[in-house]
Amino acid sequence: MLSFAVIQDRIEQKDWLRRNGFPVGEYRAVRSLDELRDAVVALGGRCFCKSATGGYDGRGQGKVGFTVGASVEDEVRGAWEALGERAGVAEKAVNLAKEISVLVARAPNGEVKVYPAALNHHEEQILAWSVIPAPLSSEMEAKAREIAEAIADTFQLEGVLAVEMFCMTDGKLLVNELAPRPHNSYHASVRACVTGQFEQLVRAVCDLPLGDVGIVQPAAIANLLGDLWLKDGQAVEPRFDAALAVPGVRLHLYEKHRPRKGRKMGHLSAVGATADEAVELVLRAKALL
Structure with a gap:
């Protein structure tokens, strides 16, 4: 079993993953x-x-x-x-093709639901945008799900767990980090999936039947950092009206009152007929801010 004290220490976490046979760099x-x-x-x-x-x-x-x-x-x-x-x-450093995450929900009774993988794009080590579902082969999707579910079972998880992974250029998967909580990369699940991650967390910890994690429609999110509220040292208001004019786009603010550089203040979300379309729409909206 993996305790939260261990998972919060990257050294202990990586040692635990390696000791239990999970692929790490x-x-x-x-x-x-x-x-x-x-x-x-x-x-x-x-x-x-x-x-x-x-x-x-x-x-x-x-x-x-x-x-x-x-x-x-x-x-x-x-x-x-x-x-x-x-x-x-x-x-x-590894030969990285893409970064993904897989969210697992597990109830005390042992019921498990594994969400479709999310594709994540980082800029300066901060998640810039994410989309569900990730464009993966069926084989890689299945392997990612298998790894995430095995970690949750070994962990004896009660709640939700995001497993961040590296997709290598040679087709292999490596576990990067674990986050035993709702995850930034799964904010899009509220629009992409039958059951969003926040509802799923409540179901899991209350030992209720877990919700369906199937895809309703592809959805993407783009994070909004405090930089958008600051220009030349002055406070400014982003052009939310312009962003919201893009079809399928919604605004989600976190009610943080002090914007600062690099601080996540909220996100935009968008849906599309395909994952690529959802990403294109949310990035177009962000550019209008």
Whole structure:
């Protein structure tokens, strides 16, 4: 069984995944600058570094080996500072084709529902947009579902769990991180699926029959960061009226009163006849803000 204390620590989480036979990329736990230096060498020189606890949406993260002409020592020191000079993981850079997530719901009685995979696009380590369903082969979709369900069963989950995965260029899947809660990438489930993730969470924790997770229509979301409310240091109001004029688009605000750079303030959602159309519509609306 995986406790929340373990899942909240990236070192412990990755160790648990590896110990239980789930596919993860090469990584090293680092607890000092010297350990980070050694890890970068052992992992081939190109790494993503993440703090063991806390940190999200690009916070508590650094990179080594991606800046042409940069000193490796300077990059390592910069990554260590990004970690807050505390424990973290160094992950070997992989040949990535796309990033997906799979949401699993599991009730105390053992009933399980696995949502169709979501395709996720990040910019500067922050989720920019996501769409359900992800454009995957039937074989890769089935494998992703199998991995996510097995993790939930091994975890003895009661609630919902988002399993973030890397789709490799060679067709393999690697587990990136686990999030035992409703997930940003499944906000589109409210419009895409028969049962949205928030209703499903209530059903799961109350041991009620889990809802149907079938696709009603493809749907996409685009995150709205605090940057949209700030221009040249001044507060501005985004052009919500222009965005909402795009067919099929809705606005969802999180009632956060202090916008700041990189802070998720809400999202736009859109539906379409296809996943590509849903993405095109939501990005068109975002551009009008």
